[in-house]
Amino acid sequence: MSGPSWDPACYLAFAGERERPFAELVARVGVADPSLVVDLGCGPGTATVSLLTRWPAARVVGVDSAAAMLARADEVADPPRLSFVLSDVRDWEPPEPPDVIIANAVLHWVPGHEALIGRLAARLAPAGALAFQVPGNFERPTHTLLSRLAPPGLLRDAPVLEPAGYLRLLHAAGLAADVWETTYLHVLTGPDPVLEWVRGTALRPVLDALDAGAAAELEAEYAARLRAAYPPDGEGRTVLPFRRIFAVGHRSAG
Numbered sequence: 001m002s003g004p005s006w007d008p009a010c011y012l013a014f015a016g017e018r019e020r021p022f023a024e025l026v027a028r029v030g031v032a033d034p035s036l037v038v039d040l041g042c043g044p045g046t047a048t049v050s051l052l053t054r055w056p057a058a059r060v061v062g063v064d065s066a067a068a069m070l071a072r073a074d075e076v077a078d079p080p081r082l083s084f085v086l087s088d089v090r091d092w093e094p095p096e097p098p099d100v101i102i103a104n105a106v107l108h109w110v111p112g113h114e115a116l117i118g119r120l121a122a123r124l125a126p127a128g129a130l131a132f133q134v135p136g137n138f139e140r141p142t143h144t145l146l147s148r149l150a151p152p153g154l155l156r157d158a159p160v161l162e163p164a165g166y167l168r169l170l171h172a173a174g175l176a177a178d179v180w181e182t183t184y185l186h187v188l189t190g191p192d193p194v195l196e197w198v199r200g201t202a203l204r205p206v207l208d209a210l211d212a213g214a215a216a217e218l219e220a221e222y223a224a225r226l227r228a229a230y231p232p233d234g235e236g237r238t239v240l241p242f243r244r245i246f247a248v249g250h251r252s253a254g
């Protein structure tokens with residue numbers, strides 16, 4: 001799921017909409033003066049850079065398994081303050097216990113992410129925090145329409161937990177938990193804007209797995225169904241409701 005086909009250009013087409021949840025997640029991290037901050041699944045590094053402003057004295061390390069994303073991230077690297085590592089988040093070992101671990105819009109791509117949350121919590125430095133955000137929209141037409149059209153096995157059903165599930169996981173890991181959800185109403189413009197949105201994420205592994213003809217056929221049918229599910233208003237605005245689940249766990253200082 002995290003192979004080389006991640007396309008930074010597609011992903012960054014909606015950079016503003018995608019960066020807001022990152023900022024709202026990080027705003028709830030109550031760690032005053034961390035020395036090591038880790039951004040797991042950092043993608044092109046555009047959001048990672050903002051962590052230097054939030055914590056000017058920290059060393060920030062971004063980790064991602066997609067070489068194309070890391071190539072973009074390396075353009076903003078500024079070692080030793082900001083560096084990037086090519087690795088699967090399941091394999092990467094921090095050089096020292098991190099004070100802050102962020103994982104924004106990545107854990108739903110990681111098989112067994114529930115167990116990973118426990119392992120990450122155990123690695124935190126005292127008084128450290130683990131903060132993650134996952135989409136909670138797998139029952140919405142963007143996903144249900146695609147799962148009806150895609151060959152079996154290419155899309156997972158609801159790979160995330162409900163908010164209460166994450167709360168329980170953080171408590172089980174011994175952290176004080178702060179969990180919430182938000183539905184953003186993204187106002188998109190242009191032809192087939194919902195298709196363009198999904199092209200940067202869920203549609204990507206499906207098209208990659210098909211030959212060119214089958215991919216074009218699926219894309220045309222999916223676009224038609226998305227137009228019916230998300231019709232533009234008279235002014236050419238298309239509203240895409242997007243639910244996201246946020247979780248922040250703080251470890252005690254003792």
Ligand SMILES: C[S@@+](CC[C@H](N)C(=O)[O-])C[C@H]1O[C@@H](n2cnc3c(N)ncnc32)[C@H](O)[C@@H]1O
Binds near residue numbers: 066089105106
């Ligand atoms: C939706 S993007 C999120 C990027 C960034 N966190 C942000 O908020 O903009 C998901 C990223 O997770 C990465 N990813 C997915 N599975 C991964 C894994 N197992 N290990 C490391 N990175 C992974 C992908 O390469 C991609 O860059």
